[in-house]
Amino acid sequence: MLFSELHTPKRTIMTPGPVEVDPRVLRAMSTPILGQFDPAFTNIMNEVMEMLRQVFQTKNRWAFPIDGTSRSGNEAILCSIIEPGDKVLVPIYGRFGHLLVEICERYGAEVHTLECPWGEVFEPQVVIAEIKKVNPKIVAIVHGETSTGRIQPLAEIGKACRERDILFVVDAVASIGGVEVKTDEWYIDGLIGGTQKCLSVPSGMAPITYNDRIETILFARKKVERGIATEEDLRFTRSKHAISSNYFDLSMLQDYWGPRRLNHHTEATSMIYALHEGLRLVLIEGLQQRFDRHMLHEKALIAGLEAMGLRLFGDSRHKLPCVTCVEIPNGVDGESVRKMLLDEFSIEIASSFGPLHGKIWRIGTMGYSCRKENILAVLGALEAVLIRHGVNVIRGEALQAALDEYKVTRLAGMAVEKSS
Template sequence: MKFSPLETPLRTIMTPGPVEVDPRVLRAMCTPILGQFDPAFTTIMNEVMEMLRQLFRTSNRWAYPVDGTSRAGIEALLCSIIEQGDKVLIPIYGRFGYLLTEICERYGAQVYTIECEWGNVFAPEEVIDEMKRVQPKIVAIVHGETSTGCMQPLEEIGRACREMDILLVVDAVATIGGTEVNADEWHFDGVIGGTQKCISVPSGMALITYNDRIEKVVLSRKKVERGIQTDSDRSILAAGKTIISNYFDLSQLQDYWGPRRLNHHTEATSMVYALREGLRIILEEGLTERFDRHRLHERALIAGIEAMGLSLFGEKKWKLPTVTCVNIPDGVDGESVRHMLLHEFGIEIASSFGPLHGKIWRIGTMGYSCRKENILKVLTSLEAVLVYHGVHVNKGEGVQEALKVYIEQSKAIGAGR
């Protein structure tokens, strides 16, 4: 069988991930391969670690990528600090809280959960009261839930965790690089990000940072070394529980990314190139300026959607700046709308999960996808598709309201000069 050369259609990707990749990142991926211990490459590794510290706003010694999707970073952090029977508290307000729960249970944790209705977040005191009741070793929580478009306030929870000597592990996959994530100021012990969302790098690496409180636990863990196991390790294995992953063992990854450069795995060099360029672009733009850009395009999108006559899902005060959830009008086949957007206009938006499946669309405004031309194209195309589906919309008003946001912003910038 003869296969033709690879050709993929051009898309405007406006999902909560993956998103469009900056062309400069794609060019960086064409850079010639270096050996993973070549001094030229280890210099790049060191630069990536320093850039990640700036991205996470941390002075942590450890900030590096884990090969694999965002989930790989979540698993690496959790499996490296959870021991059999450890208490872990997980507040769940969307799909990815359940993912944290499953991972913790697989590594033998005694998991406690609290839940709130999708579309809401927790009042910090709710979580803190449960921490006092459970007395967990770890609190694991999602910062931005792409399944609901909500963002959990964490500063007060982080302060309480530090006061109570509880480790706080935060899934910041949907927020890092798109809105404020202040690891040190908010007392995060471990944080996980991903490349495929606001970083605008292809999926395939998880970004992690963790402090000396996490490292202390990592280095104290009992490990199976040279085939010799302690009685405690044998009993855990007999119970069918994993002691620790080999691939995701942070103590081994530290030896690889640290000055010892011990061989752990063969590094995905092209992905490191891509990550370095993606991080360079972010820092060149400036974190504050980047967050302001995401807020601007979010504001324009919301203005357009509401002017069109559609409504948003969830409370605005808890809204995740990088994901906008739109209620599907009554009687409309949401998947038919998505299909037409993709095949007639080349635009991809997302559906949702669980109790929200078929009820909302999710539009991502992340990283390189978060651009004026994309916002205007989505609004124009969505209006056309909805009209085709017989939905009453305020024709032409959506794009006009979005344009007003952009024009007002331009005037404000001009007045400030």
């Protein structure tokens, strides 16, 4: 049987991930392969680490990608600090909180959960009260929850954790590169990002960073394994068998990414190229400018959706700027709408999970997908498809509302230029 060359259809991807990859990242991926210990390549690795520090807003020594999809980063940090019987508190306000619970349980943690309705987030004092009650070793939480389109305030929770010497681990897969994430200022000990969302790099790496509080645990575990642990080391670890993963052992990955360059695995060379270019583009644009861009296109999208007569889902005070959740009108087959958008307009939006499945659509405005032409395309196409499905939308207003939003922003920008 003969197989033809790949010819993938051109899509406008407006999901919460994966998103459209910046063409400059795709070009970087075609760069010739180098050996993983070639000085030219290890220099690229060093630059990736420095750019990650800037994007994560941290002075941590360690900032590097885990080879694997985003959850590999969650697992790498959690498995490297959890020992059987450790108490871990996981506040859950969407699907990916449940994922953190599963990972922690697999490594033997005693997991305590706190839940709120999907579409809401926690008041920090509620989480802090539970921290005082449970007294966990680790608090693990999602920053931007794509299943509900909400963003959890972290600063007060992080400060409370640090005051009680509790490790604070944050899944920022959906927010990094699109929303403010202040690793050091928010007292985050371990942070996990993703490539396939606001960084506009293909899925396949999970950039992480962690501080010396976590590194102390890693060093103590090594000394326990070698039988040379001191009483001080035993304050941070109890079991030489705590880590059951070789691939995700951060102490071994440190030796690979650090100056020793000890072989751990064969690096995903082309993905490092992609991450390098993706991070470079974030920093060239500027973090604040990038955050502002995501908020601008979010405002235009919301203006259009509401002008069409659609209702947004969830607590608007804590909306994740790069994911907009839309209630599916009564009597409408949400999957039929998504299929027609894809078949007739080559536009992809997402459904949701669990209690929200069949109730909302999720429209992502992330990274390279977060562009004016994409916003206008999805609004025009969605209006047409809903009309075809018999929905009584307000015709002709969605695009006009979005264009008005862009005009207001453009005029405001001109005013700033004149006054500067």
